[in-house]
Amino acid sequence: MDSRIAYRGYTFDDVLLEPLYSAILPSQVNVCSRLTRNIPLHLPVVSSPMDTVTESEMAIALAQEGGIGIVHKNMTIEQQALEVDRVKRSEHGVIVDPVTLPPEATAAEAARIMDERNIGGVPITVDGFLKGILTRRDLRFLDSPETKIEEVMTRENLVTAADDTTLEDAQRILLENKVEKLLLVDRDYRLKGLITIKDIDKNLRFPLASKDTRGRLRVGAAVGVMDFDRVAALLEKGVDVLVVDSAHGHSKNVVETVKEIKRRHEIDVIAGNVATTEGTRDLLMAGADAIKVGIGPGSICTTRIISGVGVPQLTAIANTAKAIADTNVPIIADGGIRYSGDIT
Template sequence: MQEMYTFNDVLLVPQYSDILPGEVSLDSAFSRNIRLRLPIVSAPMDTVTEHEMAIALALCGGIGIIHKNFSVAEQARAVELVKRFENGFIRKPVTVLPDDTIAQVYAIRRDKGYKSAPVVDEAGTLVGIIGKLDYFWPHDKDKKVRDVMVPRADMVVAPPSTTLKKANDIIRIKKLSVLCLVDGADKLTAIVTRKDLEKNELYPAANKANDKSLRVGAAVGVGREAQERARALAEKGVDALVVDTAHGHSRSVIETIKTFKKDKNLKSVDIVAGNVATAAGVKALIAAGADAVKVGIGPGSICTTRVVAGIGVPQLSAVLAAAAGRGKTGVPLIADGGVR
């Protein structure tokens, strides 16, 4: 019988270093296309990761994986809350119409937390902006937006070519809450908010996508339902899909990875799969197209997989085997559990 080890079974031998603690970088790869400033990923468990945890972790440089133990719509909504929490240019802002009532505006403020909203006509032309100081609630609830909004003529706007740095400078100098970007025909193309500028300065290590939204992952299962769920999550901008099973070295997981990689709706989403604990398992998932592989069969302190199924590999040995299976492919491995 082969001798295997957990992380608690070994210690590192200290050696000479000329690197100061403040010079150490924790940057690491989560998947082929996603890097982390903080190498911590929160588990896709319903007692661990919903949108609040995912936001908090991404702000610190890590990434959260939204669990799948609720409906497709609820999981997609959780992803949307993370992606909308912090942005650079918001390309699809929530808008209101001139004939909407203040009651409708207040509903947006109550349900989504947005205190200001651009006002556009049916053609998408910017006609004004409304903020929380433009009305009294509930006294003005029946008034029309057009009666209390700041009209377009009194607004500071910028062209679509404006850089994020320039937009932030305008917000500071003009003391704006929201800067609207409009084209030559006054069509609204995007907005930049003061709130996002402040978040950016408070959390310089935040883990962000190219559009400056926070990174977030979401768990899916296998089969047809998984593809429907995956597409709904991709529509909300999820950065990574985690095919989350107790035994990842299986036909259903491999086929799900292949299906996802062929789906044009998921082409911008990294696919993470697992869990496995052998070199053969890692090779199989990488061959199927996985952008990262999760390693670990029941190593966590609260996991019951080993007790229930009678399977598993001590986590340090599992990681070493996985590294051998990965070879020179460069596909990241994620040690899942048992890594205190």
């Protein structure tokens, strides 16, 4: 039996750090890290792509604090794409592609879109030219949901600004006019964007929020092996990172899926889960931008119980670290963390 034991494994409970002298104050600590080669995080915390953990609500809350959520894949492609879209539209600096409706649309259509997108107003356009704005307040006292938008929308005295308006100037204009939405237009009155007072307030409340280059909250999404239709739909909604999610990441299907996604698209890919040096190297060779580590260490994960396979998590992390030592690819410890000391 002893000859079949490869090595001794350790988990978090088996190891403690020896305290040494320090002159660093808690206020001086910086926990900034990287999620992938190209995505930084102020808070190195990622929510699991489990159907009991991460949909848009969790992803929004975590991104506001500086982390990121990975939306699970146990739903239709359309549903998952909508969850990603809700995160991307929940908070912006400048919304450069706001949802719009034509004047002939009905109040019922407007109400449905506002509910789906969790927004409080919709610009009304014709061929890209701004014609008005419709808010929830305009819909509140209507007799019929079939009422045309053009009958109730605000079309006069619209508060607009040039499309190169800064957030500081936008805040001043909104406060001066006592409105919540500033419509950005070009010289020909084409709609070019939207700034809301809610987004400006959130910028002040959540200064460390994890955001993309357009000021939108970051969000990731899980995909299965060879599920390229799902990948395309998620990319269309602006997903920031894809997670090829498998209980056994060191498999042909996972490796080939990572290769194909990287060949087809310019998107960061997290691949896993693995627990060995060899598995990590194969995913690196496939093009993975981060490696997810852990075979069944989570408190509610049944992989080890059902399959009888796994590696104690601290040893799995050490195995993976050997493979990424000379690269700029981060590893993500997935599962097994029960206390703050485990993160340390």
